[in-house]
Amino acid sequence: MLKPSHVLLASLLASPWVHGQIFQRELGDFDLKLSSAPSRSMAQGLVKPSATGSFHGGLDLTHDSGWYIGQWSPSMGLGESDLEVDSYLGFKRPFDQTLGYEVGMIHYNYPQLAPQDSQEFYGGLTLLGSRFGAAFSQDPNKRNSTLFADLGGNQPFGIGVSIKYTTYQLGNPASVSNGYVSSFNDWSIKFSRPWMGIDLKLIYSDSNLNGSDCSAYSGHNAQCDGLLTFKAEHSFY
Template identity: 50%
Template sequence: MHRTLFIAACIAGMAMPAGAQVMQRQLGDFELKLANSPTRSMAQGLVQPGQANSAQGGLDVTHDSGWYVGSWTSNLEQEKPLEIDSYAGFKHPLGNGKLGYELGTLRYTRPDQPDFDSQALYGGLSVFGSRLGAAYSSQNGRSTTTLFTDLGLQPDVGFDVTFKYSSYNLAAPVGVSNGGSVSEFGDWSVNLSRPLLGIDLNFSYSGSSLTGSDCSAYSGHNTYCDTAFMLKASRPFF
């Protein structure tokens, strides 16, 4: 089954000029960022995004040495529980800043559903404005490997393109209605985003390797198991 979704969410801006996403302050050797969209390069592709009807935000603290810590919170969808994604890592530029690397760890926590908590290790490379990264996470009953790419096109063409692919391996196969079972699957998403007149526009295409009745076993990053197109428009709070 293919599903096409067009979702628009416009939130009135407060306190800061329209279109601003990040409130940034320098305190001695520390840089603080408060934002309504993820600001950390590698963690940006790994935290769980909020849906059109969800509140979301995060705080990121970086030391001049390259060490950083941060936390991202989203209630995902109204019918889903609160999730808190906390991370720590080290980022280091090479040469003239056109190259660099990053290593870190990220903890996914659901206070009301501790069985869903998991820990991820991630690493990435920055190459002339583009970012390439990978992560591995595990939790009770499954492991996940994720590849993430941000092409860094915003300064040159006015919009950005990101791609994410995840592979899931289940310790115990999940039975489906056709009598079969699912022990592994993959999913992917491609996102195009750009600011326009104070509104953040995001177009995404997502899908998975599961179809039909097998979708009852889906538990990946995407909102839907089936192929989906989503258009989202949001107005930052600051």
């Protein structure tokens, strides 16, 4: 049986407006957002992006003091994907108009795969519109450390650039043909630009594993070896 919070999120995702970008409303000192896209960039999709299913969405509640809490589900478990509900709590505050910081934690919950639940702690700085973050997570049998930079404050020709680098330490070394793999790294760089209502994205990803060692790979990227991906996304609502 799903927890009440999971049922609440499921009902939100079934609402007609969930296909829109953001539904926002002020409730006293709180700001409520319901969206089909991650509304908390540092907490959701920035330090540990997940594959997004056909039905996805979440809610975010922010207080004027800077505290916030929310849930995001990149997949409702329909089709070949498993249900995932990510709950997060954090604090975000600007120092001035050019500099700010954010810290928080996320609990990744897989009701159908309970042993795979994990936690992640993250923090970051916002400087002149660009974001620089770090995250540390304890997954089952694996520890991850991630550095991230989103250079949104400086976009030549309107092109956004984001870079991510992650180190993985395996609790149990993985057996490969030439021995064992106890750690590995992966990285990615993404170029994005809006064009005539379409979000164009060009992504290159790679890791330090190759050949038969790729059987030990379980990182963020779609595959172990170098991969160049082009995406064109358009929102109809």
